[in-house]
Amino acid sequence: MSTAITTAQTHQELEAMHADLAALTAEIGRVIVGQQRVIRSAITCLLAGGHGLIEGVPGLGKTLLIRTLAQAVHLEFSRIQFTPDLMPADIVGTSVLLQAEGDLAGKPVLQYQPGPIFANIVLADEINRATPKTQSALLEAMAEGTVTAGGETRKLPDPFLVLATQNPLEMEGTYPLPEAQLDRFLFKVRVDFPGEDELMHILDRTTGSGNAHARPVVDARRIGEMRELVRSIPVTDSVTRYVVRVVRATHPDDPRATDLVKRYVRFGASPRGAQAMLLGARIRATMDDRLTPSVEDVRAVAGEALRHRVILNFEGEAEGISIDACIGQVLAKVPTEK
Amino acid sequence: MGEQRILDRLLAAAIARLRIADAAYALGRVALPAAGLLAALAIVGMRRFEWPAAALWLCVAPLPLALGWALLHRHDRRSVARRLDAFHHLNDQLGAALELTIRDRDAPRTRAIVELARARGEALAATVDPRPATPIRLPRPQWQDAIGPAALLVALLVPPAQAGAMVAVPFVFPEDFEARALARAKVDMAAAAPLRQSLRELVGTEDRPAHTAQQILEILDALERGELDRAVALERLEQLEQELADAEADFQQDLQEDPGILSEALEELAGALEEQEITQPAGEALDQGDGERAEEALAEAEQAAEADADAEAQMSRALSEAERRLGAQQQDRSANSESAKKLDEAERRLRREEQTKPKPEDAAEHERRLKQQREQVEQLRRQHERELAAQKKVEELRRNAADAAKSKAGSAERKRKLEKLGRGMSQASRTAGGSRRLQGARDALEEAKSLVRRAGQQGSGADKRRQQFRKFEKAAKGKGDKGGQDGKGKDGKGKGRSTLMVEGEVGDGEPNAMVEMDGQSGDGQGQDGDGQDGDGQGQDGDKAGDGQTPGDGQRPGDGIGTGSQDPLGEPSAMDVKTKSVRVKAKGGRGVSKAEIMRDASQRGFATEAYRETFRDYRDHAQSALDSDAFPAAQRRLVKRYYQLIQGR
Numbered sequence: 001m002s003t004a005i006t007t008a009q010t011h012q013e014l015e016a017m018h019a020d021l022a023a024l025t026a027e028i029g030r031v032i033v034g035q036q037r038v039i040r041s042a043i044t045c046l047l048a049g050g051h052g053l054i055e056g057v058p059g060l061g062k063t064l065l066i067r068t069l070a071q072a073v074h075l076e077f078s079r080i081q082f083t084p085d086l087m088p089a090d091i092v093g094t095s096v097l098l099q100a101e102g103d104l105a106g107k108p109v110l111q112y113q114p115g116p117i118f119a120n121i122v123l124a125d126e127i128n129r130a131t132p133k134t135q136s137a138l139l140e141a142m143a144e145g146t147v148t149a150g151g152e153t154r155k156l157p158d159p160f161l162v163l164a165t166q167n168p169l170e171m172e173g174t175y176p177l178p179e180a181q182l183d184r185f186l187f188k189v190r191v192d193f194p195g196e197d198e199l200m201h202i203l204d205r206t207t208g209s210g211n212a213h214a215r216p217v218v219d220a221r222r223i224g225e226m227r228e229l230v231r232s233i234p235v236t237d238s239v240t241r242y243v244v245r246v247v248r249a250t251h252p253d254d255p256r257a258t259d260l261v262k263r264y265v266r267f268g269a270s271p272r273g274a275q276a277m278l279l280g281a282r283i284r285a286t287m288d289d290r291l292t293p294s295v296e297d298v299r300a301v302a303g304e305a306l307r308h309r310v311i312l313n314f315e316g317e318a319e320g321i322s323i324d325a326c327i328g329q330v331l332a333k334v335p336t337e338k
Numbered sequence: 339m340g341e342q343r344i345l346d347r348l349l350a351a352a353i354a355r356l357r358i359a360d361a362a363y364a365l366g367r368v369a370l371p372a373a374g375l376l377a378a379l380a381i382v383g384m385r386r387f388e389w390p391a392a393a394l395w396l397c398v399a400p401l402p403l404a405l406g407w408a409l410l411h412r413h414d415r416r417s418v419a420r421r422l423d424a425f426h427h428l429n430d431q432l433g434a435a436l437e438l439t440i441r442d443r444d445a446p447r448t449r450a451i452v453e454l455a456r457a458r459g460e461a462l463a464a465t466v467d468p469r470p471a472t473p474i475r476l477p478r479p480q481w482q483d484a485i486g487p488a489a490l491l492v493a494l495l496v497p498p499a500q501a502g503a504m505v506a507v508p509f510v511f512p513e514d515f516e517a518r519a520l521a522r523a524k525v526d527m528a529a530a531a532p533l534r535q536s537l538r539e540l541v542g543t544e545d546r547p548a549h550t551a552q553q554i555l556e557i558l559d560a561l562e563r564g565e566l567d568r569a570v571a572l573e574r575l576e577q578l579e580q581e582l583a584d585a586e587a588d589f590q591q592d593l594q595e596d597p598g599i600l601s602e603a604l605e606e607l608a609g610a611l612e613e614q615e616i617t618q619p620a621g622e623a624l625d626q627g628d629g630e631r632a633e634e635a636l637a638e639a640e641q642a643a644e645a646d647a648d649a650e651a652q653m654s655r656a657l658s659e660a661e662r663r664l665g666a667q668q669q670d671r672s673a674n675s676e677s678a679k680k681l682d683e684a685e686r687r688l689r690r691e692e693q694t695k696p697k698p699e700d701a702a703e704h705e706r707r708l709k710q711q712r713e714q715v716e717q718l719r720r721q722h723e724r725e726l727a728a729q730k731k732v733e734e735l736r737r738n739a740a741d742a743a744k745s746k747a748g749s750a751e752r753k754r755k756l757e758k759l760g761r762g763m764s765q766a767s768r769t770a771g772g773s774r775r776l777q778g779a780r781d782a783l784e785e786a787k788s789l790v791r792r793a794g795q796q797g798s799g800a801d802k803r804r805q806q807f808r809k810f811e812k813a814a815k816g817k818g819d820k821g822g823q824d825g826k827g828k829d830g831k832g833k834g835r836s837t838l839m840v841e842g843e844v845g846d847g848e849p850n851a852m853v854e855m856d857g858q859s860g861d862g863q864g865q866d867g868d869g870q871d872g873d874g875q876g877q878d879g880d881k882a883g884d885g886q887t888p889g890d891g892q893r894p895g896d897g898i899g900t901g902s903q904d905p906l907g908e909p910s911a912m913d914v915k916t917k918s919v920r921v922k923a924k925g926g927r928g929v930s931k932a933e934i935m936r937d938a939s940q941r942g943f944a945t946e947a948y949r950e951t952f953r954d955y956r957d958h959a960q961s962a963l964d965s966d967a968f969p970a971a972q973r974r975l976v977k978r979y980y981q982l983i984q985g986r
Contacts, residue, residue, distance in 0.1 A: 007454060010450035014454070232447040232448045232451060234452050234455065236434050236438055238416070288429070290431065291434075291454050291455040292431075292438065294429045294430030294433075296429055
């Protein structure tokens with residue numbers, strides 16, 4: 001009897017989540033023209049509790065997307081513009097000497113001033129322009145959800161989501177993210193140039209007098225509930241096995257590795273890649289009002305989950321091999337059957 | 339559960355369609371080309387390497403293999419579900435519903451979602467049509483498909499092995515060929531209908547003939563049903579024959595009176611009783627071999643005679659007639675006692691043999707002969723004693739009949755005599771009936787054997803006759819040549835087989851020449867036939883006839899002479915032992931049409947022309963005449979006989 005009640009409740013919860021996600025997507029879509037895939041990936045990162053690396057040329061609306069997302073979910077948002085002279089303390093905050101008040105009035109005391117990292121959604125704009133030292137300041141925040149400054153560890157707000165952007169063209173004076181940091185990102189999302197209709201729509205919407213703003217659709221509590229529900233989505237063994245096979249096939253020494261992987265890949269995806277794929281597949285299925293992910297869901301998120309985790313070797317870099325091509329070949333070759 | 343069955347049914351339907359598609363593919367792409375290749379191989383093997391015709395069955399082998407593969411080929415339900423999902427863009431929801439299971443470690447919410455996923459899968463299954471996702475199509479033609487038919491065509495063009503290359507092997511009949519042919523030949527069961535009727539008449543009692551008849555009927559039935567072949571049936575019939583012979587021996591051993599004499603006496607008695615109306619039932623019962631009923635009928639007749647003077651007169655007449663006929667038979671029998679004569683003769687020979695002193699080297703043979711003669715004497719004596727006992731029995735019957743006829747109707751004396759007469763009739767009827775039934779069983783057994791054998795002899799009989807004919811023809815030609823020199827006739831010059839014996843002279847003397855005549859063209863017949871032969875006849879006998887007029891050759895000619903007045907001529911001086919045999923002709927109207935048809939159904943209708951049959955018989959006779967020394971008169975008699983029955 002209790003199972004029946006749970007089933008009905010769960011059904012209602014799933015319906016509600018689907019409705020909320022649809023509303024969230026629609027709300028963001030009111031501001032962002034097109035880029036549905038990017039929007040869905042950002043929402044996926046939000047629900048999965050992961051971080052997203054958004055890569056695209058300037059002017060494609062990356063910052064606007066993240067800002068709109070923050071508005072729609074009614075979360076605290078902060079934006080950090082990464083520059084070469086940006087210091088870690090500029091991100092995590094620092095202790096400053098202040099005159100104490102009260103009993104110790106007049107005496108100098110060190111008081112911690114939180115940095116912009118203390119927000120629910122942090123936009124790390126052009127993250128690759130900062131020095132590795134500064135970039136690494138994000139490592140703890142992204143991995144642990146905490147910040148240590150002045151010998152004291154402070155917890156970041158929940159939910160905490162870092163959405164970083166980087167420009168793939170301007171490589172001069174940039175510091176590519178190290179593999180360890182890249183692995184912290186759940187997805188690496190590529191923002192494509194909009195199509196003709198979308199561009200016309202963008203022009204129409206942004207050059208007129210109207211200025212669209214996203215209204216809050218869900219809040220932090222609801223996001224927490226949805227995160228919990230998403231992780232309850234069951235996955236069939238065949239899908240899980242497919243994820244494992246795909247991840248293993250990105251390693252050049254695996255028997256299922258494709259020719260491109262064997263020749264041009266130095267390191268394959270980590271287990272975090274598998275986790276990212278499975279979580280992304282679950283959320284994608286939920287967004288599509290399905291109760292369990294399929295192989296197609298895995299394939300749909302595989303590129304974003306793996307492309308920053310597969311490292312090309314020198315030959316691959318020299319040949320200009322696309323990682324997406326390698327991943328596509330892997331997806332095509334790995335069998336879906338048992 | 340009901341919803342679960344929807345998904346199961348969907349998958350079952352899809353798998354069934356996949357199997358059909360597999361079968362179509364396997365047949366079209368694999369089995370038929372392979373069958374063509376194998377057929378080509380078999381044809382080449384048969385034409386060039388003397389393979390048996392059964393090799394053609396090879397070409398059938400791929401078909402069941404292909405169908406078996408399609409039937410047994412495993413289709414994973416998960417894969418089928420995935421296929422349906424992919425075709426209908428269901429994102430693996432059917433497959434997930436099939437695959438998802440609730441695990442212990444799952445959270446309650448996960449379990450709930452699993453149940454929801456299953457329910458959704460079932461709901462989707464109800465809306466899914468498996469046919470578009472599992473199309474049944476014949477494989478498209480490919481160039482490889484032409485290999486099989488092309489090979490078959492090429493094989494059909496392969497010529498058989500060269501005759502010169504073949505080794506001529508003389509055909510040898512297998513040793514058991516005749517036995518197998520005998521077993522295969524069919525028995526005409528329609529012809530067995532009268533025999534079966536006779537057998538059914540024998541069945542019904544507890545004696546040996548009834549048992550034998552029942553056995554024969556069962557054998558015939560089994561033959562008809564095909565449960566027995568003819569060889570086995572013959573074997574069983576021969577076994578029955580042996581058993582019947584043993585039974586006959588036992589019967590003979592126990593026999594006190596000669597059944598033949600009793601049977602004749604009963605026949606006379608029945609005839610006498612049938613003459614009068616009042617005793618007619620008793621006579622008829624006796625005629626049918628039912629002595630007990632005859633006895634009862636006689637008692638009833640006596641009762642009727644007591645009440646009616648006319649009946650009494652009839653009764654007296656019947657008894658008197660019976661007494662008369664039985665007495666006449668007794669006189670005839672006593673005057674012509676064969677067994678007594680034979681016994682005397684055998685005893686005389688035995689005494690003579692016993693008195694003979696053989697040479698030492700012939701002692702064993704002498705002893706064997708003695709033993710044989712003693713056994714013969716013993717048999718004859720036993721037979722003679724039976725005849726005497728039977729005659730005594732008949733005499734007793736006659737005396738009882740006479741006494742009853744003389745006694746007054748209704749008197750105790752008459753009743754007693756009639757009672758004795760009836761009892762004697764009954765006993766005699768039983769004795770005669772037993773013998774008759776045994777004889778009937780034996781006849782039926784012989785008939786059954788003949789019936790079973792007949793089917794296997796239809797072909798061989800003609801061959802045997804043909805061979806015999808050639809032999810006789812050769813022998814006859816040799817004589818004919820000689821005759822042409824010595825006698826008046828000459829050899830015909832024409833073609834064809836001899837069809838006629840021409841007698842030059844009818845009368846005494848040595849055999850006349852036999853002339854081979856032309857049966858078709860008639861060349862040369864004119865010289866020999868017209869007038870010359872006729873002139874020569876009748877030298878010894880008066881009006882020997884007009885002579886032979888063979889005619890134009892198409893027909894043998896009908897000018898057979900009327901013969902001499904004494905066709906037998908003078909008695910021969912040759913020492914010939916004669917033996918007079920008394921033959922009792924069968925009374926009545928002769929053979930009826932129904933009997934003719936019945937016999938024909940048992941023995942078969944004539945299948946050969948009379949001319950052919952006549953020629954065979956005549957040739958047999960001629961062969962005997964040519965090879966053995968017969969008195970001239972007898973020789974002429976035989977020839978004359980064949981002239982008379984010759985076809986015209």
